[in-house]
Structures are given as structure tokens and as C-alpha cells.
Amino acid sequence: MNPMPMLIVGLGNPGPAYAGTRHNIGWTIVAGLADTHGIALNQHRWAAQFGTGTIGDRPVIAAIPTAFMNRSGPPVRALADAHAISPDRILVIHDDTDLALGRLKIKSKGGDGGHRGLRSIQDALQSTTFGRLRIGIGRPAVGDDMVAHVLGKFTTDESALVDGIVARALEAVATIICQGIPVGMNRFNGMPAINVNPDSA
Numbered sequence: 001m002n003p004m005p006m007l008i009v010g011l012g013n014p015g016p017a018y019a020g021t022r023h024n025i026g027w028t029i030v031a032g033l034a035d036t037h038g039i040a041l042n043q044h045r046w047a048a049q050f051g052t053g054t055i056g057d058r059p060v061i062a063a064i065p066t067a068f069m070n071r072s073g074p075p076v077r078a079l080a081d082a083h084a085i086s087p088d089r090i091l092v093i094h095d096d097t098d099l100a101l102g103r104l105k106i107k108s109k110g111g112d113g114g115h116r117g118l119r120s121i122q123d124a125l126q127s128t129t130f131g132r133l134r135i136g137i138g139r140p141a142v143g144d145d146m147v148a149h150v151l152g153k154f155t156t157d158e159s160a161l162v163d164g165i166v167a168r169a170l171e172a173v174a175t176i177i178c179q180g181i182p183v184g185m186n187r188f189n190g191m192p193a194i195n196v197n198p199d200s201a
Contacts, residue, residue, distance in 0.1 A: 005059040022137040026093040046078035056178040070116040073124025090130040099136025102193035
């Protein structure tokens with residue numbers, strides 16, 4: 001019997017104005033995941049761009065909702081319903097201002113933490129039991145605007161970290177899919193932040 005697929009969802013906002021912003025790091029990671037594992041994101045339905053493939057020997061559906069962030073829930077629910085995927089087989093990758101840039105954290109369930117994309121998904125699924133891969137984007141400097149920070153592009157210095165962040169996230173996703181969330185949590189949640197200048201630490 002073939003194992004049931006996992007649905008891997010990267011959150012972001014559509015349109016060129018949001019490409020490469022901190023808020024769209026989930027999109028960036030799913031695009032990298034698809035490229036690394038030869039998954040063509042060539043299906044367009046239910047306000048989502050998605051494709052099917054395997055990671056290791058496990059079937060996956062990699063998806064990017066093309067609705068705005070605060071409307072991520074209906075596309076995720078439609079994909080889950082169409083493929084008979086339960087919430088505990090969904091992994092949502094999203095930005096998190098409560099984590100320092102260069103850190104990530106895996107959770108098996110939880111609240112939305114004020115993240116509108118997560119809130120929309122929870123409302124649509126009527127469940128909080130989906131997995132999350134939280135990608136740290138840090139907080140703005142004191143006095144700077146939070147919305148401008150989240151919707152802004154990475155600075156030149158921050159951009160030097162993005163490749164390392166994506167690489168670590170892809171390793172974490174593969175671990176979750178092939179070995180489970182508890183193994184992923186043990187392996188990745190305690191890792192220090194990626195540093196562009198490790199010799200300066």
C-alpha cells in the first residue's frame with residue numbers, strides 16, 4: 001500500500017511587489033524544495049500553484065497558495081480535501097518575527113501567534129493540528145514599523161544568509177517527511193542561528 005502524501009505549503013503574497021520579501025520566505029522555500037526534488041509546480045487550481053512528487057520514497061504535494069496571505073486557508077483546505085489529506089499530514093512553512101533571522105523552529109500544532117496566514121488555515125481546516133516550520137525573520141529596529149519590516153525585502157547583509165536559511169529549511173522538510181516531526185524537532189529546533197560570518201561568533 002502506498003503511503004498517504006504529505007501536503008507542504010509555503011505561505012506568501014502574490015505579485016511581483018512581494019517577491020523576495022521577508023513575508024514570502026515560505027514561497028521561496030517551497031520553490032527551492034520543488035527545484036531540488038524535481039517537482040514541477042505546474043498545476044493551477046483552487047487559488048494555488050502546486051505539483052506532486054516524492055522526497056526520499058515518500059509522496060508529497062508541494063503547494064504555494066496564490067491568494068493573499070490572509071486568504072491562505074481556502075486553498076489549503078481545497079487541496080487537502082481533494083487529496084484526502086488530514087491536518088496532521090500538512091506542513092505549513094511561514095515567516096516568524098518572534099525568531100531571530102537565521103533560526104527555524106518546527107512545531108506539530110499550535111495557535112496562530114498573530115500570523116494571519118496561519119489563522120486563515122486554522123479557520124478553514126477547523127484544526128490546529130497541522131505542522132509548522134517557522135522561519136525566523138527577526139524584528140525591526142526599535143522605532144521602525146513592523147508591517148514595513150515584514151513586507152520589506154531582505155537587506156544586503158540579510159540576503160547573504162538567505163541561501164543558508166533555505167538550505168537548512170529544505171533539510172528540515174526532508175527530515176520531517178521521511179522521519180517525522182519529532183525527529184525534526186530534536187534535530188533542528190536547538191540549532192543556533194545561521195551566521196553570515198561564523199568566524200565572528
